[in-house]
Amino acid sequence: xxxxxxxxxxxxxxxxxxxxxxxxxxxxxxxxxxxxxxxxxxxxxxxxxxxxxxxxxxxxxxxxxxxxxxxxxxxxxxxxxxxxxxxxxxxxxxxxxxxxxxxxxxxxxxxxxxxxxxxxxxxxxxxxxxxxxxxxxxxxxxxxxxxxxxxxxxxxxxxxxxxxxxxxxxxxxxxxxxxxxxxxxxxxxxxxxxxxxxxxxxxxxxxxxxxxxxxxxxxxxxxxxxxxxxxxxxxxxxxxxxxxxxxxxxxxxxxxxxxxxxxxxxxxxxxxxxxxxxxxxxxxxxxxxxxxxxxxxxxxxxxxxxxxxxxxxxxxxxxxxxxxxxxxxxxxxxxxxxxxxxxxxxxxxxxxxxxxxxxxxxxxxxxxxxxxxxxxxxxxxxxxxxxxxxxxxxxxxxxxxxxxxxxxxxxxxxxxxxxxxxxxxxxxxxxxxxxxxxxxxxxxxxxxxxxxxxxxxxxxxxxxxxxxxxxxxxxxxxxxxxxxxxxxxxxxxxxxxxxxxxxxxxxxxxxxxxxxxxxxxx
Ligand SMILES: CCCCCCCC/C=C\CCCCCCCC(=O)N[C@@H](CC(N)=O)C(=O)O
Ligand SMILES: [Zn+2]
Ligand SMILES: [Zn+2]
Numbered sequence: 117x118x119x120x121x122x123x124x125x126x127x128x129x130x131x132x133x134x135x136x137x138x139x140x141x142x143x144x145x146x147x148x149x150x151x152x153x154x155x156x157x158x159x160x161x162x163x164x165x166x167x168x169x170x171x172x173x174x175x176x177x178x179x180x181x182x183x184x185x186x187x188x189x190x191x192x193x194x195x196x197x198x199x200x201x202x203x204x205x206x207x208x209x210x211x212x213x214x215x216x217x218x219x220x221x222x223x224x225x226x227x228x229x230x231x232x233x234x235x236x237x238x239x240x241x242x243x244x245x246x247x248x249x250x251x252x253x254x255x256x257x258x259x260x261x262x263x264x265x266x267x268x269x270x271x272x273x274x275x276x277x278x279x280x281x282x283x284x285x286x287x288x289x290x291x292x293x294x295x296x297x298x299x300x301x302x303x304x305x306x307x308x309x310x311x312x313x314x315x316x317x318x319x320x321x322x323x324x325x326x327x328x329x330x331x332x333x334x335x336x337x338x339x340x341x342x343x344x345x346x347x348x349x350x351x352x353x354x355x356x357x358x359x360x361x362x363x364x365x366x367x368x369x370x371x372x373x374x375x376x377x378x379x380x381x382x383x384x385x386x387x388x389x390x391x392x393x394x395x396x397x398x399x400x401x402x403x404x405x406x407x408x409x410x411x412x413x414x415x416x417x418x419x420x421x422x423x424x425x426x427x428x429x430x431x432x433x434x435x436x437x438x439x440x441x442x443x444x445x446x447x448x449x450x451x452x453x454x455x456x457x458x459x460x461x462x463x464x465x466x467x468x469x470x471x472x473x474x475x476x477x478x479x480x481x482x483x484x485x486x487x488x489x490x491x492x493x494x495x496x497x498x499x500x501x502x503x504x505x506x507x508x509x510x511x512x513x514x515x516x517x518x519x520x521x522x523x524x525x526x527x528x529x530x531x532x533x534x535x536x537x538x539x540x541x542x543x544x545x546x547x548x549x550x551x552x553x554x555x556x557x558x559x560x561x562x563x564x565x566x567x568x569x570x571x572x573x574x575x576x577x578x579x580x581x582x583x584x585x586x587x588x589x590x591x592x593x594x595x596x597x598x599x600x601x602x603x604x605x606x607x608x609x610x611x612x613x614x615x616x617x618x619x620x621x622x623x624x625x626x627x628x629x630x631x632x633x634x635x636x637x638x
Contacts, residue, residue, distance in 0.1 A: 245316030349543025354583020373565030373583030378499030380528030421456030424501030538630030
């Protein structure tokens with residue numbers, strides 16, 4: 117073949133490759149465009165087809181408003197603080213018990229309600245249903261709060277429940293006395309209105325959630341297991357209604373946690389011979405440990421976006437974003453890697469992308485002129501749904517890559533199972549309907565809860581655990597969670613009561629509307 121002949125041949129091959137590439141790209145984008153226009157994960161169940169229940173409605177009058185706010189403020193003023201893994205405020209917990217009996221006299225005296233104390237300070241209520249064949253469900257909340265100190269910069273003392281510009285300030289106003297009081301206040305009103313549920317339900321109020329629920333939630337689970345109880349679903353604190361928090365999202369979104377991340381506490385330690393600071397070795401225990409910690413911070417865990425429920429979240433929210441995010445989120449099959457790079461830029465969304473690594477303790481040294489024999493650091497990892505404690509531990513050892521650094525697991529648990537969110541998922545659909553009835557402009561989406569809750573102890577009692585409360589979080593509110601100036605608006609607290617009031621009644625339906633042609637008995 118002549119030189120010009122072979123050039124022509126190469127040119128023809130290149131032309132074929134380029135046009136095939138162009139056709140492939142065009143095809144991919146056409147599929148992506150069609151999917152963007154047709155993706156309808158929010159179609160849901162047809163509201164018109166829901167079984168009719170004669171729901172009572174709640175119109176709060178002036179007197180009730182004053183009373184419910186006074187109750188809530190009194191709850192906030194009782195400092196039910198869990199200080200550490202071993203130190204809780206038992207005096208405050210006993211006071212809280214007395215307070216609940218006083219604030220909700222109908223709940224505590226109704227023949228429909230059985231109440232008992234569990235683990236000394238936690239409360240378990242059983243509200244008897246008229247149709248025992250209907251599987252019961254359970255609402256959870258917790259009594260204890262994390263510590264708070266006014267000197268950190270609170271606008272009002274953290275246990276004052278002071279009202280400023282329509283907001284009640286105080287530790288526990290969003291975590292989690294709003295849910296606790298909202299649930300009991302709703303039940304009080306329902307009972308006063310003569311309501312008797314068809315479907316029985318439990319209310320569990322743990323007293324030590326902030327220190328892992330070992331005596332509260334775990335004992336409640338033990339009691340229920342002894343009685344052979346199985347639950348249709350459990351609803352606990354967790355995600356909320358985000359309004360203006362997710363960048364680019366138009367309108368508010370109610371994220372319902374289908375699962376929660378796993379957790380591991382890992383101890384790193386370095387031991388060397390102590391010595392005189394005037395003749396230091398080239399590296400001290402502190403230096404070796406600092407390098408290990410730096411390596412962990414410089415090498416985040418792998419991106420796993422799309423391998424857990426977080427992919428579904430963005431598909432559900434896609435239609436509320438504008439171009440190009442709408443296009444990207446509607447086509448995660450193509451753009452997952454790109455979206456995970458966008459999300460990892462901010463801590464709040466990075467938590468959805470991977471197992472996060474936070475170095476939370478660093479202890480070393482005894483005296484200015486002594487080479488310390490021991491340096492230790494603790495790392496708190498929140499494990500992505502697609503990883504396990506064991507995998508995470510192996511990655512840490514590899515990343516540290518230094519035999520002198522001892523890596524030990526202090527405690528850990530794998531990510532929680534993922535609850536259903538389809539048309540047959542009773543708990544999810546009931547929560548969704550209750551949200552939409554009360555807040556029609558909100559988009560409801562399944563999500564992963566990045567923190568842990570008492571509900572994780574309930575996995576043997578049900579496959580369906582949802583982490584959600586109808587608290588509205590606006591820009592700046594995430595920082596109030598365990599932070600300073602925790603607060604809730606009086607309007608939102610009232611909405612929470614109405615939400616639980618409606619949710620309890622919505623749970624009385626026997627079965628969900630039939631999706632398509634399939635029948636699902638509950
Ligand atoms: C794409 C971005 C979406 C952003 C939406 C974020 C909305 C976040 C809303 C709430 C924050 C999540 C809080 C979860 C509840 C955590 C409860 C808690 O603090 N648990 C403790 C203690 C424990 N029980 O282990 C924890 O350390 O996790
Ligand atoms: Zn909480
Ligand atoms: Zn908390």
